[in-house]
Amino acid sequence: MRTLPSLALLAGYVVCHTIQRREDISSPDVCLRWAHQAAVVGSELYIYGGRSKQSSQQVDNTWNNDFLKLDLSKDFDIASAPITGLPKPDGPPAVALGYLWNDYSSLYLYGGQYSDTPPAQPDEFKLWKYTIQSSSWSTPSTKASSGTDPRIERAAEGAGVSIPNKSKGYYFGGHLDGYTTQGWSQSIPRLYLTSMIEYDMDTATWTNHTEDGASFPERADGVLVFIPWGKEGVLLALGGGDNITFSQLNVIDVFDIAGNKWTKQATSGPTPQIRVNACAAVFSAADNSSHNVYMYGGQNLQPAGDQTQYDDLWILTIPSFKWIKVDTDGQSNPPARAGHTCHAYRGQMLVVGGFVGKELSCDTGIYVFDATTLQWQTTFHGGPSTFGDSTNPQKVQDPPDDDNNDPTSPYGVPALVVSNIGGGSTGGATVTAPERTPAPDSPLTGVNPDYTYNPDASATPVLVTSTITTAGSVITTVYTSTSTPTGTTRPPASKASSSAPVGVIVGSTIGGIAFLAGILLFLLYLWYKRRVGELRKSYEEKQVTQGLVNHDGRPLSMASTAGGRRYSAVPDAGSKEDLMEGVEPTFWGMLLQPRRSLRVVNH
């Protein structure tokens, strides 16, 4: 008789305890997760916070402080990724669109915005550190580097990147408002930023590089990537904008880490449409001859609250700075998304979460793109982390014991990229500098002892394009598609390709010359017609892809030149203008000025 109440008590205790414990552990099962913070350390992916829905109907309480882990050392099926819940931390706030920096042993949560439905009051900004070995969260005491604004705010919607090998974290732009900053009323207008925040994880030191030559408007929701090119590497800021202006993707803002200084670099190739909340992952060729930025998805800016998500995939190949569109038609593409994260791992781009629009209710939230074959995959191929996973010398672990690829470099430069930059799947790119002229103070050219790829000087430069034959003297001149105006510093191998006249003087008798000249003129005329056709086509493509008109044909009313048209170091801006005015180059004009015409073609 006495045992019954105590049994009930015990049962009650067990039930309560289990519920309690279940609440402490983050749930990996959600209908949708987006705007989270995530980082890969070693062979684990960590996901912190952001927003999630338990059901497609849920509209409020989407902010969370879930803390999750995904083991990347083993293969898994994307439909059942083995995400595990870690204890929900007590302390770090439930924020979205901040960043999770990492070195090789810890995570650092910076920035992010608090819930707006229901509205939450942000508390005082602190940097939260998670030490992986002890599974513990703490707030390290930090200091500001001398000479910079000692006050660091909690920004949100900026673009972050980690460079574990340098123990550095960066956060670019973003905004401050009543959901990021303690004590700000909701009636204070959102303040957009241009700042580049640096945190040194070794010395716990903040630096706010705000006045270092930024010549672009304030911006949020862009992407930041690290490229080991230049003395200490560079950061590239891609896309983003505020509620009025946006950044076009035909001129990239480049932050030189060695000089803490911004420059700009024009791109070649077709330009992706402007966007916010895209993701990007970088894959390096085994010999560092190219670093390829894979940019995926994002959304348009307007109309606010009813944006359209994208599912296109682009590669920006460095150092040529050429955009290459990846055609994924016919593949099982994941639903279009924005506010997702992308992670380079063993030659695969792992896509986590993302907002998928209003039509779709739920989404599995894990996708895998093979960066070599350019195919979406249903299986993730796990193993130890390798060089190139973060364009950083990683601590490469033991070679895999299973049937994985070459442990040192599972990434091969895709044939599509090779066809643009030369070389092969392991590297050997023959394009060794930006195709469009770099600014005179660019960190992308010149002598860079740490990172410059030194192509084999004995290799024969590959001449890529047009043969132009000038009339008068009957001299055949070969130009390459990478021809740059002289005066810029370029690595030796490409110098040979600037403009090498391969002189062939033809002719013996007057009659022979007249006959040849006749044939030549005819051939030249055919060449001229083809060129003009190409110019037209390229001009029309440019007009669309540069965002002069947006995808539904309405002209954009925004100041779309964010860093674009103001950039004067692009030598052929004038000739493009001519084309826009509808001026068609004449036959004789093009013969007499082949270089000028060529530059237009090669933009």
Ligand SMILES: *[C@@H]1O[C@H](CO)[C@@H](O)[C@H](O)[C@H]1NC(C)=O
């Ligand atoms: C960086 O400094 C600028 C200028 O003092 C300031 O406006 C901005 O809020 C700072 N950025 C952050 C994230 O604290």
Ligand SMILES: *[C@@H]1O[C@H](CO)[C@@H](O)[C@H](O)[C@H]1NC(C)=O
């Ligand atoms: C960065 O990489 C270099 C070269 O591999 C290595 O010597 C150095 O110790 C690394 N630094 C850190 C902080 O891991």
Ligand SMILES: *[C@@H]1O[C@H](CO)[C@@H](O)[C@H](O)[C@H]1NC(C)=O
């Ligand atoms: C854009 O944001 C600023 C700052 O929050 C605000 O003052 C302005 O009214 C906004 N403009 C539009 C068109 O939404």
Ligand SMILES: *[C@@H]1O[C@H](CO)[C@@H](O)[C@H](O)[C@H]1NC(C)=O
């Ligand atoms: C590529 O660059 C990394 C530094 O980012 C360096 O550690 C590595 O040795 C380089 N590899 C080659 C083949 O030069």
